[in-house]
Amino acid sequence: MSAAVTPIAAAPAPSADPGRLSAELSLQIYDLMLRARVLEERLILMYKQGDGYFWIGGPGEEAFNVPLGLLADKGEGVDHDYLHLHYRSSGTLLAMGADPVDSLRQMKNTATDPYSKGRNFAGHFSVRKWNVVPVTSPIEVQFAIAIGTARAQRKGTGARGITIVQGGDAGTAEGDFATALVWSSREGCELPLLMIVTNNRYGISTPYVGQHGYQQIAERGKAFGMPTAIVDGNDPAASYAALQEAIDYVRTERRPYLLEAMVSRLRGHSSASGANPVKGEPDCLELFEQKLEERKLLTRAQMDQLRATYTEELLEASRRARGEPQPDPRSVWDHVFADRNHVGGEA
Numbered sequence: 001m002s003a004a005v006t007p008i009a010a011a012p013a014p015s016a017d018p019g020r021l022s023a024e025l026s027l028q029i030y031d032l033m034l035r036a037r038v039l040e041e042r043l044i045l046m047y048k049q050g051d052g053y054f055w056i057g058g059p060g061e062e063a064f065n066v067p068l069g070l071l072a073d074k075g076e077g078v079d080h081d082y083l084h085l086h087y088r089s090s091g092t093l094l095a096m097g098a099d100p101v102d103s104l105r106q107m108k109n110t111a112t113d114p115y116s117k118g119r120n121f122a123g124h125f126s127v128r129k130w131n132v133v134p135v136t137s138p139i140e141v142q143f144a145i146a147i148g149t150a151r152a153q154r155k156g157t158g159a160r161g162i163t164i165v166q167g168g169d170a171g172t173a174e175g176d177f178a179t180a181l182v183w184s185s186r187e188g189c190e191l192p193l194l195m196i197v198t199n200n201r202y203g204i205s206t207p208y209v210g211q212h213g214y215q216q217i218a219e220r221g222k223a224f225g226m227p228t229a230i231v232d233g234n235d236p237a238a239s240y241a242a243l244q245e246a247i248d249y250v251r252t253e254r255r256p257y258l259l260e261a262m263v264s265r266l267r268g269h270s271s272a273s274g275a276n277p278v279k280g281e282p283d284c285l286e287l288f289e290q291k292l293e294e295r296k297l298l299t300r301a302q303m304d305q306l307r308a309t310y311t312e313e314l315l316e317a318s319r320r321a322r323g324e325p326q327p328d329p330r331s332v333w334d335h336v337f338a339d340r341n342h343v344g345g346e347a
């Protein structure tokens with residue numbers, strides 16, 4: 001028996017006037033964007049000074065990732081949102097209330113790193129009490145993993161939370177992305193899954209045009225009957241509005257939604273490509289600062305002062321992190337599934 005095909009939902013257009021954020025929300029978002037940027041700058045410096053082995057992170061994604069962290073319903077279990085994030089999600093974590101010092105600990109691989117106990121590299125968050133599922137280094141696998149939590153929250157289960165999964169544009173070429181499109185949209189089994197693609201138009205050094213035969217990744221959602229939207233991820237007001245609309249839809253309808261945010265990559269791919277400032281990319285922080293000045297919400301001097309304060313605080317914190325202990329070698333088998341008796345560890 002052939003099932004009726006659900007008509008393709010009209011894509012909610014990015015709002016022509018994404019709305020001005022209130023003064024209070026503007027200042028809150030700015031503060032978090034600035035703190036996220038200064039954190040990434042400190043992490044890069046730590047890497048360059050030999051206090052870490054690798055850097056990857058989110059300079060250029062703050063205007064989108066901070067609103068995401070503010071809008072997600074934070075908590076543990078199916079009644080709250082599950083977040084399967086990307087390795088560029090520092091702004092989201094800070095907006096959820098993470099302590100930036102914990103990112104410094106992860107960079108220094110200290111035993112005090114709460115995300116991986118000194119075992120993973122920068123940006124690989126994991127927070128059980130907030131449903132932040134461990135960030136993976138293999139790209140895009142989070143899109144297949146997210147199906148699991150979304151199924152636990154599907155219509156009929158009574159769960160109130162939704163599942164949010166985020167990855168980059170190049171990763172969508174992996175089968176995991178198609179898997180998420182298929183599994184989330186099956187008629188009668190739709191999943192409350194918000195799929196987010198933060199499109200910086202590069203996969204390491206592969207340009208977008210060299211990999212995709214379509215203009216926008218969001219277009220792929222239309223074939224699966226789900227609403228799609230494209231947003232300027234360098235604009236926090238537009239991002240906040242687009243995320244609010246997408247999250248409200250998934251939460252209420254318990255069906256999937258594909259949101260593509262156009263973002264910048266301000267320090268290149270990672271430390272592997274130097275992590276140096278990149279010219280010619282719009283900088284969301286600078287653009288937002290101009291708006292705040294125009295609206296007379298902050299002066300240039302106040303913003304400079306705030307930046308200097310956060311920079312100093314994180315310099316101090318990085319010195320403290322440097323003195324914290326490294327993991328005890330005997331803990332190497334903790335938190336892994338492997339049975340130490342079968343892999344040659346101490347009995």
Ligand SMILES: Cc1ncc(C[n+]2csc(CCOP(=O)(O)OP(=O)(O)O)c2C)c(N)n1
Pocket residue numbers: 088137138139167168169170171172200202203204269
């Ligand atoms: C399965 C897999 N293949 C290849 C890699 C190597 N790799 C790491 S990041 C990356 C590019 C990812 O680009 P994109 O998905 O656009 O995300 P971005 O890093 O640009 O945010 C690649 C190919 C990997 N980590 N995992």
